[in-house]
Amino acid sequence: MKQTVSNGEASKPKPTAALKNMVPWNERFSYSLSDFACNLSFQMVGTYLMIFYTDTFGISAAAVGTLFLVARIVDAFDGPFWGIMIDHTHTKWGKSRPYWLWFSIPFAVFCVSVFTTPNLSLTGKLVWAYITYIGVDVLYSAVNIPITSILPSLTSNPQERVTLSTIRQFMGTAGAAIITGITLTMVAFFGGGSTTSAHGWFIWALIVGIVVVLIFAVVFKNTKERVQTKSSRQSIPIKESLKALKRNWPWAIIIFINFIYWMGMQTRSQVTVYFFKYNMNNAGLASFVLSLQFVSLLAVVLTPLTSKLIGKRNTMLAGMIMAVAGQLLLSVGATHLSVTIIIIATIIGYLGTGYVSGLIAVMLADAVDYGEWKNGVRAEGIVTSFSSFSAKLGMGIGGVITGWILSVTGYVANKTQSAASLHGIEMNYIWVPLLGFALSAIALMFYHVDSIEKKMQTDLAAKHKKENEEA
Secondary structure (H helix, E strand, O other): OOOOOOOOOOOOOOOOHHHOOOOOHHHHHHHHHHHHHHHHHHHHHHHHHHHHHHHHHOOOHHHHHHHHHHHHHHHHHHHHHHHHHHHHOOEOOEOOOHHHHHHHHHHHHHHHHOOOOOOOOHHHHHHHHHHHHHHHHHHHHHHHHHHHHOHHHHOOOHHHHHHHHHHHHHHHHHHHHHHHHHHHHHHHHHOOOOOOOHHHHHHHHHHHHHHHHHHHHHHHHHOOOOOOOOHHHOOOOHHHHHHHHOOOHHHHHHHHHHHHHHHHHHHHHHOHHHHHHHHOOOOHHHHHHHHHHHHHHHHHHHHHHHHHHHOHHHHHHHHHHHHHHHHHHHHHHHHHOOHHHHHHHHHHHHHHHHHHHHHHHHHHHHHHHHHHHHHOOOOHHHHHHHHHHHHHHHHHHHHHHHHHHHHHOOOOOOOOOOHHHHHHHHHHHHHHHHHHHHHHHHHHOOOOHHHHHHHHHHHHHHHHHHHHHHO
16 A cells, blocks of 8 residues: 655656746746847947938938948957857856846947047048947847847756747737837927937937946846756867857858848838938838837737747748738738838838747757757857847948948939939838748748657757766
8 A cells, every 4th residue: 555645745746748947927028128128229329320421410311231240240350259158268257148238338328429429521431330330230239149148157948939929029029119219209309399309319318328237237136047058067179169160051041031120120110210300201101111010929928829839930931921911911001002001011010020030040949959969069159149240241231231221212312302313212111021931931941840859859958967967
């Protein structure tokens, strides 16, 4: 006859696999604030810097496009550089987390500097723009790459990673919607009613910079790198870390998608003000349409459930298809100058991109696991650093495309635009993004990690257990 165990401790149920490696809610929220802070600052740069340069600082669209291209060339080195630095970092705070402490203030300083207008000659203005914009890009990588590289270290639970990334994307989208929705209003408020006021841009950028520093202090304080592996306890040589990329097809696919997707997103976001100011003759509508990013939060909230039901790949693919549909409908609205159709198309598009953005980080975390599973090397820094590189390269190429198309079609700041110039703005707003979303959807058809994820995680859990026992 079996004896009943009366010991309360012994009668506690063992945690199921689904409950293992869960992250406390205060840490989930703190982690999500990292993307909120990044989007407050960098979305302001990505959405408004071009029109600030052309309509406030007095730099031509062609010169701005060239600036964006040069900055992207620099980014070809700074993204992997920060990834290698993370893989070589070993502190009491972890590998990724210290970068928020070290670089949030320098990043904020440069975010303010790009919206500062010193009284210089045209050549001096260009030099100032190059220094400050490239500085923003380099330092953005320093605080943004750790957001993705720390995810595999926060938990090894695949579904918990989706939850963390979803909450992060929710807050990141909220930050983007807030900053894009209120920036022109705040610039006008501080600039005496003018959205081209240099003083208004500077004061608003300064306020945003201070908020960003305070938020990153909270993120640093409340996060923890808890997944300890053999590689996380030591620096990884560059040659060794690069082995994690060998035959890592999931990584290659996601990096390509990250590039082409953000190229399309950038062209659309940075000409939104142009489109409504010149094509629709209603500049005030731009802030409202940009604030519609809030609707993407619905898709973000549904992402964990949807990815659990149909898989991460299929969830992202559905989002890309919705984004393409939104752009096609947007072309109808632009042709008929219909505000109603444009709003409906924008909502459909944002719902689609809501499914996409949060899953990119999760799939990169999966690529870290895949690299270790296939090649025996876990290199969070180098694997995830190409996320920042590819996104910023895509955004930079998008900036180049925008600047050059505006220049070739005859854009003149603060003037009535020609038919050719209006068509150029429309190309940037509708057709370039559509191409990016469509190519991303095609690339997703070759992504097959979902089918092997369970075996991969089981094998890695056994490997990490053995390594920790040996340590």
